[in-house]
Amino acid sequence: MTAAPETPVVAVIGGGQLARMTAQAALALGVPLRLLAEAEGVSAAQVIPDTVVGDYRDLEVLRRVTQGCAVVTFDHEHVPTEHLQALAAEGTPCRPGPAALVHAQDKGVMRERLVALGVPCPAHRIVSTPEQVAAFAGQTGGPVVLKTTRGGYDGKGVWVVRDPADSSTALQAAERTGARVLAEELVDFRRELAALVVRSPSGQVAAYPVVESIQRDGICEEVLAPAPDLPDDLALEAQQIAMRIAAELDVTGVLAVELFETRDGRVLVNELAMRPHNTGHWSIDGAVTSQFENHLRAVLDLPLGSPQARAPWTVMVNVLGGSHGALSEELYAGYRHVLARDPRLKVHLYGKTVKPGRKVGHVTAYGADLDDVRERARHAAAWFRGDLGEESE
Amino acid sequence: MTAAPETPVVAVIGGGQLARMTAQAALALGVPLRLLAEAEGVSAAQVIPDTVVGDYRDLEVLRRVTQGCAVVTFDHEHVPTEHLQALAAEGTPCRPGPAALVHAQDKGVMRERLVALGVPCPAHRIVSTPEQVAAFAGQTGGPVVLKTTRGGYDGKGVWVVRDPADSSTALQAAERTGARVLAEELVDFRRELAALVVRSPSGQVAAYPVVESIQRDGICEEVLAPAPDLPDDLALEAQQIAMRIAAELDVTGVLAVELFETRDGRVLVNELAMRPHNTGHWSIDGAVTSQFENHLRAVLDLPLGSPQARAPWTVMVNVLGGSHGALSEELYAGYRHVLARDPRLKVHLYGKTVKPGRKVGHVTAYGADLDDVRERARHAAAWFRGDLGEESE
Numbered sequence: 001m002t003a004a005p006e007t008p009v010v011a012v013i014g015g016g017q018l019a020r021m022t023a024q025a026a027l028a029l030g031v032p033l034r035l036l037a038e039a040e041g042v043s044a045a046q047v048i049p050d051t052v053v054g055d056y057r058d059l060e061v062l063r064r065v066t067q068g069c070a071v072v073t074f075d076h077e078h079v080p081t082e083h084l085q086a087l088a089a090e091g092t093p094c095r096p097g098p099a100a101l102v103h104a105q106d107k108g109v110m111r112e113r114l115v116a117l118g119v120p121c122p123a124h125r126i127v128s129t130p131e132q133v134a135a136f137a138g139q140t141g142g143p144v145v146l147k148t149t150r151g152g153y154d155g156k157g158v159w160v161v162r163d164p165a166d167s168s169t170a171l172q173a174a175e176r177t178g179a180r181v182l183a184e185e186l187v188d189f190r191r192e193l194a195a196l197v198v199r200s201p202s203g204q205v206a207a208y209p210v211v212e213s214i215q216r217d218g219i220c221e222e223v224l225a226p227a228p229d230l231p232d233d234l235a236l237e238a239q240q241i242a243m244r245i246a247a248e249l250d251v252t253g254v255l256a257v258e259l260f261e262t263r264d265g266r267v268l269v270n271e272l273a274m275r276p277h278n279t280g281h282w283s284i285d286g287a288v289t290s291q292f293e294n295h296l297r298a299v300l301d302l303p304l305g306s307p308q309a310r311a312p313w314t315v316m317v318n319v320l321g322g323s324h325g326a327l328s329e330e331l332y333a334g335y336r337h338v339l340a341r342d343p344r345l346k347v348h349l350y351g352k353t354v355k356p357g358r359k360v361g362h363v364t365a366y367g368a369d370l371d372d373v374r375e376r377a378r379h380a381a382a383w384f385r386g387d388l389g390e391e392s393e
Numbered sequence: 394m395t396a397a398p399e400t401p402v403v404a405v406i407g408g409g410q411l412a413r414m415t416a417q418a419a420l421a422l423g424v425p426l427r428l429l430a431e432a433e434g435v436s437a438a439q440v441i442p443d444t445v446v447g448d449y450r451d452l453e454v455l456r457r458v459t460q461g462c463a464v465v466t467f468d469h470e471h472v473p474t475e476h477l478q479a480l481a482a483e484g485t486p487c488r489p490g491p492a493a494l495v496h497a498q499d500k501g502v503m504r505e506r507l508v509a510l511g512v513p514c515p516a517h518r519i520v521s522t523p524e525q526v527a528a529f530a531g532q533t534g535g536p537v538v539l540k541t542t543r544g545g546y547d548g549k550g551v552w553v554v555r556d557p558a559d560s561s562t563a564l565q566a567a568e569r570t571g572a573r574v575l576a577e578e579l580v581d582f583r584r585e586l587a588a589l590v591v592r593s594p595s596g597q598v599a600a601y602p603v604v605e606s607i608q609r610d611g612i613c614e615e616v617l618a619p620a621p622d623l624p625d626d627l628a629l630e631a632q633q634i635a636m637r638i639a640a641e642l643d644v645t646g647v648l649a650v651e652l653f654e655t656r657d658g659r660v661l662v663n664e665l666a667m668r669p670h671n672t673g674h675w676s677i678d679g680a681v682t683s684q685f686e687n688h689l690r691a692v693l694d695l696p697l698g699s700p701q702a703r704a705p706w707t708v709m710v711n712v713l714g715g716s717h718g719a720l721s722e723e724l725y726a727g728y729r730h731v732l733a734r735d736p737r738l739k740v741h742l743y744g745k746t747v748k749p750g751r752k753v754g755h756v757t758a759y760g761a762d763l764d765d766v767r768e769r770a771r772h773a774a775a776w777f778r779g780d781l782g783e784e785s786e
Contacts, residue, residue, distance in 0.1 A: 007725040007744075024420050027413065027440045028677075030724070030742025030754065047420045049442040284421075288737050303733035310703060331423070332400040340696035344681050349423025351400075361423065 008300060009034055011066045011092075012044070013056050014075025017350040017359070018276045018292075019044035021284065022075075025293035031300070036065040044075065046351045059083045066092045073253060073299045074275050077104045078151075095201070095252035095299040096274045103249055104274040107182050108149040117248055119241055120268050122260070123185040128171065133183055134164035140185040146170040150179040158218060160186060187268060189260035193227055194279035195242035196256045198294040198304055205246060206294055206304040207239045208287065213258065213279050219357070220278045222378070225286055225314045228370060231265070238267050245272065253295045256280060278318070278359075283307070285346040285364040286314030311366035317377040319361035321354040322386035331360060334384040338363075342376050360384075401693060402427055404459045404485075405437070406449050407468025410743040410752070411669045411685075412437035414677065415468075418686035424693070429458040436743045437468065452476045459485045466646060466692045467668050470497045471544075488594070488645035488692040489667045496642055497667040500575050501542040510641055512634055513661050515653070516578040521564065526576055527557035533578040539563040543572040551611060553579060580661060582653035586620055587672035588635035589649045591687040591697055598639060599687055599697040600632045601680065606651065606672050612750070613671045615771070616709040618679055618702060621763060624658070631660050638665065646688045649673060671711070671752075676700070678739040678757040679707030704759035710770040712754035714747040715779035724753060727777040731756075735769050753777075 007030060012019045015037030023044060026033050037045040037053050045051045054061035056079050066072050071093045072084075084098035094101075103110040111124050123140050126149075127133050137144045146167060148157040157179075159170040174181045192215060196208040212227035213220055227235070242257040249255075256277035258270040280291035289297075289305025297304050319331070331349055338347065342365070349361035361384065365376040382388050400423060405412045408430030416437060419426050430438040430446050438444045447454035449472050459465050464486045465477075477491035487494075496503040507514050516533050519542075520526050530537045539560060541550040550572075552563040567574045585608060589601045605620035606613055620628070635650040642648075649670030651663040673684035682690075682698025690697055712724070724742055731740065735758070742754035754777065758769040775781045 006723045020420065023440070024417055027417050027420070028739070028741045029728075030744050032439060032744070046425060046442065047416070047440070049439065049444070051442070297732065302728050304736065305732065305738075306736040308737075330399045335422075335695050339690065339698065343697065343699040344701075345698075346421070348421045351423050351425070 008070030011069040011072040015042035015044040019075040127183045133167040143186040145184045148174045148179040187260045193259040195238040197242040199246040200298040206307040208307040210235045223316045225282045282314045282316040313370045314366040315377040317381035319384045321358040338380045401463030404462035404465040408435035408437040412468040520576045526560040536579040538577045541567045541572040580653045586652040588631040589673045590635040592639040593691040599700040601700040603628045618675045618707045675707045675709040706763045707759040708770040710774035712777045714751040731773045
């Protein structure tokens with residue numbers, strides 16, 4: 001595959017939907033991608049011709065994939081730090097680099113660094129015994145959230161413990177994987193927010209509007225952009241926290257900061273992600289420049305595009321695999337209804353086989369009336385999932 | 394490559410930028426494409442993994458490519474009619490079908506049919522001798538445009554003849570290719586317009602806003618959406634002409650109708666195209682649903698998306714290969730200036746090697762002020778072309 005001469009090739013590690021949507025931005029910019037996919041035919045491998053199938057935990061595989069590429073970036077945060085250090089030492093820039101990425105890979109490292117920076121976080125401590133959990137619970141005076149410091153996602157590796165005696169499951173699970181366990185106070189939050197910024201190696205930053213993220217069972221289900229009724233000063237604080245973390249940690253590309261908005265009007269940092277993030281999918285159809293295009297621009301150290309919203313309200317709802325009904329088996333069949341009902345809706349399906357609870361796509365609606373926009377997006381996602389029967393309009 | 398089960402595969406014949414931009418829409422919809430490319434590494438082959446390289450004039454190649462595909466569509470209009478008839482007879486729907494497509498392949502057939510439908514056209518007749526050209530010129534009383542009925546594009550196969558004695562070049566060129574020659578009056582037009590509609594097999598039609606198209610040397614250079622100061626009744630007439638042609642010719646997918654707006658306030662049909670068209674590229678960033686997504690929806694007989702514009706003004710300017718300067722050799726180098734100058738600009742590069750005058754990309758700007766939007770888009774295209782030197786801001 002030859003593109004116009006002198007155009008850099010970007011290596012992407014991981015063949016999920018984030019790489020797939022990055023490919024959409026790369027196609028427009030005329031930037032060729034080389035993909036390392038975990039298996040034949042995965043989501044991004046369906047749309048990137050220059051795909052190698054292999055194991056991202058194997059340094060030799062990483063070396064082969066990145067050969068001749070100008071830069072390496074990621075669909076996920078699971079590539080071992082030492083491999084990234086080796087690639088960087090051999091002259092292949094990793095963006096984000098290993099020293100930044102470790103803060104998205106290890107929640108213990110992340111908390112320690114954020115506290116050192118003075119960034120507001122929930123009360124927390126590293127624990128390894130039920131007694132330490134009990135002592136921490138005694139200090140915070142409420143239920144405790146236990147998280148494995150590494151390897152958790154979408155609600156996996158997270159336990160809410162109301163009785164410290166129940167903490168052994170989490171502690172044992174962590175012990176088996178070699179991860180530490182982080183105990184955090186269960187924050188009595190009003191809602192969850194996300195502040196997404198994109199930063200280039202030269203230090204330019206684009207800050208997207210702060211969004212509200214609605215989770216169910218630990219999985220992001222719905223994103224409202226911007227977060228409704230968020231006071232300006234709190235929105236600004238969330239953006240400033242994200243920009244500060246991006247700069248201090250020397251992040252390149254997307255940094256998504258998930259936050260709790262507390263009932264007493266503060267924001268606390270929950271999680272960090274250093275890759276295009278589910279809370280930024282709205283930007284494909286809802287912003288001047290999508291998070292995927294800006295991520296790609298950033299890893300190439302090109303000037304960033306405007307993160308401004310194009311409509312007063314944009315709502316993204318994830319399409320999750322359903323557990324019942326014919327529609328849950330066959331997403332494509334949902335198009336006939338969904339597209340006919342709403343000619344302004346934008347649908348993104350990821351080419352994935354449907355499994356219950358799996359993220360297989362998302363829908364985006366935008367417009368001037370938030371209630372209307374939400375109803376349109378939620379209806380479509382529910383239809384694809386098979387949650388709406390014939391009684392529906 | 395396996396997508397979710399039961400999702401139809403769409404075969405696309407021709408590996409140019411139209412197929413490439415169709416791939417962008419297909420990626421979002423989760424629809425797999427199979428491409429027939431004329432050579433390795435051409436524009437669309439860079440972004441469609443399931444690519445076969447072969448000759449679209451070979452029926453066996455067409456049969457192999459379309460095997461297992463739900464439907465066939467096209468990047469260009471050069472596939473022989475008899476091959477399309479054979480594929481259709483063997484059960485592979487061609488969209489548009491051969492009976493419709495011939496009107497975009499043969500200007501003689503097109504003119505005959507439009508006249509029969511009562512659609513306003515320039516005065517014309519088929520000619521084969523300088524004497525017939527002279528007789529036609531005598532009737533219309535002005536210069537004559539000679540066009541080969543088949544195979545012309547982007548100003549190729551078109552001659553403006555002020556003295557009928559000069560018509561032998563055109564007549565001989567046509568004779569060599571076996572095409573007939575169509576003589577048309579040189580219309581004294583105010584400007585060129587395009588009315589783009591998308592029609593599905595079930596007869597649903599989406600009509601995009603009528604645009605102004607600015608040509609230089611027979612190549613579309615700039616598109617203004619919507620056409621500025623176009624009277625409502627003339628815009629409606631242009632859309633009705635396009636919808637009528639689409640219905641009468643049973644077009645599936647995009648029908649682009651290029652029109653002359655005459656100085657006395659009429660519209661005359663100039664050309665037809667039955668594929669995504671350069672005058673519709675603005676819709677990727679400027680409309681709720683792009684022409685590429687709607688073309689794909691139409692060929693799959695899915696409900697069409699809204700063709701409504703998202704901004705008051707959208708301007709698309711083609712990036713043409715320049716004939717001088719370093720930038721003309723290396724498009725990518727233009728990004729640093731173009732993206733920094735205008736964070737709201739959208740750039741689309743097609744992965745093509747630069748040759749003087751070749752369409753290698755396009756840029757799109759949108760906003761509330763037409764002059765500002767035009768200036769932004771034109772500046773960027775000129776910069777990529779290498780027409781702006783260091784004196785530029």
